[in-house]
Amino acid sequence: MIVVLKHGVEAAKREQLIDWLKGQGLTIHISEGEYQTVLGLVGDTTRVDMDLIASLGIVDSVKRVTEPFKCCNRKFHPDDTVIDVNGVKIGGNFVMIAGPCSVESEEQIVAVAKAVKASGANILRGGAFKPRTSPYDFQGLKATGLELLKIARQETGLPIVTEIMGVEHLPLFEDVDIIQVGARNMQNFDLLRELGKLRKPILLKRGLASTLKELLMSAEYIMAGGNEQVILCERGIRTFDDYTRNTLDLAAVPMLKELTHLPIIVDPSHATGIARLVEPMALAATACGADGLIIEVHNDPMHALCDGAQSLRPEVYDDLAQKVRSIREVIAK
Amino acid sequence: MIVVLKHGVEAAKREQLIDWLKGQGLTIHISEGEYQTVLGLVGDTTRVDMDLIASLGIVDSVKRVTEPFKCCNRKFHPDDTVIDVNGVKIGGNFVMIAGPCSVESEEQIVAVAKAVKASGANILRGGAFKPRTSPYDFQGLKATGLELLKIARQETGLPIVTEIMGVEHLPLFEDVDIIQVGARNMQNFDLLRELGKLRKPILLKRGLASTLKELLMSAEYIMAGGNEQVILCERGIRTFDDYTRNTLDLAAVPMLKELTHLPIIVDPSHATGIARLVEPMALAATACGADGLIIEVHNDPMHALCDGAQSLRPEVYDDLAQKVRSIREVIAK
C-alpha cells in the first residue's frame, strides 16, 4: 500500500501517522519527492483501512498495490479449479446449463430437461424461488418447484442448479446439486457466510453494479468459510445503455481468468433480456473463453410465467448448442 | 400500456395477440398508422408481462403509461406520509439522524449520542451488524451492539435506527425504533416481505444501481404487507465517476417527492465517503427539499473501526447542524 502525503506537512503529524502504521505491524519505506512524500507500507495490509488513511488531513491519496482477495487469487493458486458435479466437470471442460426461467409443472420441467439434454446440455437450471422487482409478480413454486426439479433430475440424470433467496431456505436445498446466488444477493453477506459452511458448489452471479473485485470478494466470503467450490457468472451490468436490459461485459471473462482460478460462465439470457440476442451473445461468450453457458429454454414462451421474453425454444437452443461446439473447437486449437 | 406492432404483420397473428390480451381482462384500443399499428391496453396492466409481449415476433415495442407501484404512489395518496417515532415526526418536519458508523463500546455510543443530541439531532444511528465487502473486515458487535444502542437511547431519549442484514436476526430487532435496510439489501425481497409484516418504521436505502422505480417497488413490497411506515434514503449511486465513492443523486429528492408520498432523507456520509464533503452535500440536500439527513459522527475518527474516512467529529457536526437549520428557514419561506 502506498500513502502519498501532502506537500509541506508538519513533521510531528507525519511521525504520528508513521507510528500508528507501525503499530499495525507494518514496515514503512519513505521516499521523498519535490512536491510530496510517499510512504510504502510493507506487510499484511489486508486489514488496513485505506479510506480512513485517505481521510486524514495530511494525506493526499492512498493506493493499494496488492489485491485484497486471497483464496480466489490466481497468484497463490495458479492452476484452474475444476469442480465435479456428479461427474460433470466445471472448469475443466465446457459446461452447458439450460432450463426454464421458472419451474411451472412436472410436465414442463421434465419436457424441457429432456429436450436440452438431447441438445447436449449437461446441467438443468430452473427457478423455484424467484426474485421479482414487483411484489405483484409471480414469485415461484418454491418448495414444490424444488421437488419437480428433482423429478426432472431423476428422469434425465442431469444435475440441477437453482437459486436460493435467503438463509432461512437452506434446509430445502440439501439435495440440490449446485446452489445459485442471484445478482441481487451477491452482497448478501449473511447468506454467503452460511454457504461457506457447506461443501457444495455455489454458482455466484455478478451483481448489476459490482466490480470484478467485489465479485471476487464475495467469492472470498464463501471460500474463507472452507467451501472452495465457487463458480462465477457474468450476467450483464447496469449502464446508461437502454436497448438491452443490461450490458453484457464479456471482457470480464478473460480478465477474471487472469485474476482467479475459479471457473467463469456466462448468462446471455438475463444479460440481454431479448431472446433473439441470446444466440449471438452465447457464441461471443464461448469465443472469448468462458467455461460454460447458462441459458433459458422454454417449451412455450407465450405462456411462460416470467421472463418469457428471453427464453429460447428447444429447437433454437439445439441449433445454438451445435454452433457453440464448433466455436469451442476453433478456440481449443 | 401501449403495444406497437411491426409494419405488415399477418392479420391472423395480430388477432391471436389481441385475443390473448383480452383473455387477461384488458380492453384493447386499436390505432392504425402508415408504418405501424398501435394497441392501447386499458385495464389493470400491473400483472401484464411487458417483456414477454416485447419478445413476440410481430411486436416492435411496448411502453408502460402507468407506474407499476400503487401503495407508495402519490397519485392515489396526495398527502405526505408523516411517521411518528416516539414523538419525532419524519415527513412532517426535518429530521436529523446522526451517530457512529459502528457501535464500538458503551462509552463511545453514549458519548456520541449526547454530543449529537446537543447539536440538535433527534434520532441516533449506529451499526451493530455491518455489511463489509471483505470477509476479513470488522463485521460489527452484533447483538451486543444492539444492547449498547439501547443504553444510549436510555441515556439520551433519542430513538435508535440500525441496520438489519437478514431475516434470521429479526427477533433481535424487536425493541429497535427504526429498522434500516442497507443499499445492498434493497432487493432482498424475502427480507422486505418479512418487514412488511411488522408495524414499525423501515428506513429503506436506495441500491447502488437502482432506479427510482425499483426503489419504489421495494417500498411497495413492504407496504403491500400492510406496513406503511417506510422512509426512503438516497445515498449515492454507482457511476463512472471516480473521485467520490458514489455519485449523490440529489435530483432524486424532488423527483421522489413528486412520485411518492413517503418521506425522503439523504445520507451524505456514505454517498461521498469523504468527511470534508459531508457538510457541502448535507447543505445541498437540505436546500433541495430533503426531509432529513443521516450523518456519521464519531468522537475519534483515527480509531474508528470502519468507515472512519467519512465520519465527522462532533464539533464539525454541530457547525453543520446550525447551517442546516438556517437553510431550512430559507426554503420554508
Add this chain to the structure above:
Amino acid sequence: MIVVLKHGVEAAKREQLIDWLKGQGLTIHISEGEYQTVLGLVGDTTRVDMDLIASLGIVDSVKRVTEPFKCCNRKFHPDDTVIDVNGVKIGGNFVMIAGPCSVESEEQIVAVAKAVKASGANILRGGAFKPRTSPYDFQGLKATGLELLKIARQETGLPIVTEIMGVEHLPLFEDVDIIQVGARNMQNFDLLRELGKLRKPILLKRGLASTLKELLMSAEYIMAGGNEQVILCERGIRTFDDYTRNTLDLAAVPMLKELTHLPIIVDPSHATGIARLVEPMALAATACGADGLIIEVHNDPMHALCDGAQSLRPEVYDDLAQKVRSIREVIAK
C-alpha cells in the same frame, strides 16, 4: 407519439394542447382510462419536441413509438448496405482493418502494412492526427503522417483509414480512402454535416456515453447530407467498471443489425486498452456477427509513441486473424 395526461386535468387546458398539436399537422386519437387520458399522435412526429410536451403541467409522460432516424433505419431499407473501397467490400463480407496507433515513420508504417497484409488484413489504419486527453502528450505527425500512409498504400495496395479531428483539416483528407470520426467527435455536428457533403466512406465510432439511438442520429447527420457510405464502429462505453479502459458492448452488434442496414465493425484494441484482451474480444466480436474488426498492430510496442499498451505484435495478429477466419466459417454456416 403517445401523450399521457394527468388525472383530472381541466377540459380547457386539454383542448388548448390538442389544438396546438393539431396546429403542427398531427391527427390526435383520444383514449380515456380511469386514471388518465392518453393522446395518440399520428403523422410526422419527427419534429415534435417531446421534452417540451413532457414539461407541461397537465402532462404525465410522453413516449415515442417511432424512431427519429430515417436514412439509416432498416425499416425503410431492409437490405444491408455494402460499401466498396477500391474493391474491398464492407458490409458484404468480413473486413480486417489493422495498423499502428500512430504513424511514426515511413519504415514503421510500411513494415506494419506489409505484415498485416500478409496476415490477411485488407485495409490499413494509422493515426496522423491524434486526440489525446493531455496537451502534453504526442499529438501525431499530422500532414506528414498522412503522406506516409499514402506511401504504405502504394507499397501494399491496401486502402487507408485515418482519423480527422476538425473541419479545417478536410482538404488534407481528399486522398484518404475512409475518413474516421473518433468517439470524442461523434457529436461534433459541424464536422458530421461537412462529411455529409462528401461522397466518401466515413467510419463513425460510437461515443463513450452514446446510446445506439444517438450513434444512429449522428450517422443520420452524414446521410441526410447525401453521403450514404457510413460504417459504424463499437469501441467500448464508459461504465463503473474499472478493470478495462472501457466496457465493450458487444450486444450492440446484433442490436444495431436489427435497427439499421449500415455495416458494424468492432475495435477491441481501444475498448479494452490491454493487448492481451484484444484476441478474446476480437473472437467474441466475430462470433456475434460483426462485419469486421479494426485492430492496432505495432512492430515494437516498447517504443510506440502512444497507446502501446493495446497494440499487438504482427505474429500475434497473424494468429488472431487465423482464428477469426475459422469462427467466420462457423457462424456463416
Add this chain to the structure above:
Amino acid sequence: MIVVLKHGVEAAKREQLIDWLKGQGLTIHISEGEYQTVLGLVGDTTRVDMDLIASLGIVDSVKRVTEPFKCCNRKFHPDDTVIDVNGVKIGGNFVMIAGPCSVESEEQIVAVAKAVKASGANILRGGAFKPRTSPYDFQGLKATGLELLKIARQETGLPIVTEIMGVEHLPLFEDVDIIQVGARNMQNFDLLRELGKLRKPILLKRGLASTLKELLMSAEYIMAGGNEQVILCERGIRTFDDYTRNTLDLAAVPMLKELTHLPIIVDPSHATGIARLVEPMALAATACGADGLIIEVHNDPMHALCDGAQSLRPEVYDDLAQKVRSIREVIAK
C-alpha cells in the same frame, strides 16, 4: 508513479525496464516485498505512458501519485482565480447567468435579458449555434443570433455568453464576452487549442461521461496556450438513472474546488431537463459552494424552439434568485 512488478520476474527483464525508465530521466526507488517488487519513479512523470508500462509482461500494475494537470492545479496556485468580465467578477463572488436556450428574435432576447437583469442576473446567456442530436431539429439562428445577443447586451449592459461549435466560427465570436464550449465538445482538442490562443474567458462544460480529471485536462489544453480565464461548469453526467435527463453530480463542486483554483458554476437546466427541478437543484448547487449558476429562462416556454422543457418563466426565476441570495448569506457566514 509506482510500478508494481509481478512475483518472480527475471532479473534481466527487470533491469531492462529500470534502464529504460532511467533513460527517460527518472530516478528509481526499489522496494522489495514478499510477493512483489515496487518501483517508485521520481521526476517528471507527466510524459510517462503508464498504459504502456502496464502492458509489459513483467508488470502487475501502475499507479500515478501525482495529477497530470499543472496550470489548473491548486497545489501550484493556491489562490482562487477571479475572472473579470466587464466588471462582473467570476470566482470572487456569486455570478447569475440566465437567458433563453435559443435566441429567437430581437424582441424575445431583449425581453428576457431585461427580465433576468431585473431579477439580479449579471450575465446573459443565449444559444445562436445549437448542437442538436437530430439533423432535423432547429440548429439556431447562427450569425444572426449573435447579432441579436449584442443588441440585448447594448440594451441591458449585461455581458453575453454563447456557445461555439467549431474552430471555423471563431471570427464571429470576436465580440462575444465569454465563449462557451458545450459538453459534446469538451474533448474537441483542436477547438480547445485555438481557444487557448485567445485572451478571453472560456466557459467549459463537463462532458457527459467525463471524469473530473478529464475536465481539468481539457482546461489544461486552453491554459497551456496561455489563456488562463477558464470557468468550469458541472451540467450533469450520464448514468443508468432514467428519471432525469442527466445526473447532476453536485459533489463535483467541492471536489473541484479542492483540485483547482478555477471557478465552478452549475447548470441545473440541462442537468435535469425538467423545469420544475431547476429551482431545487439551483438551491442545492448554491448550498454546496458553487461560484454561480447558469439557468435557462424563457418568456413563453410553450413556443420555445428547443429545450423548452427545462426553461423557467421570468417570475419563477425571480423567486429562485431571491432564495439563492438567501442561501448564499447562510453559507457565507
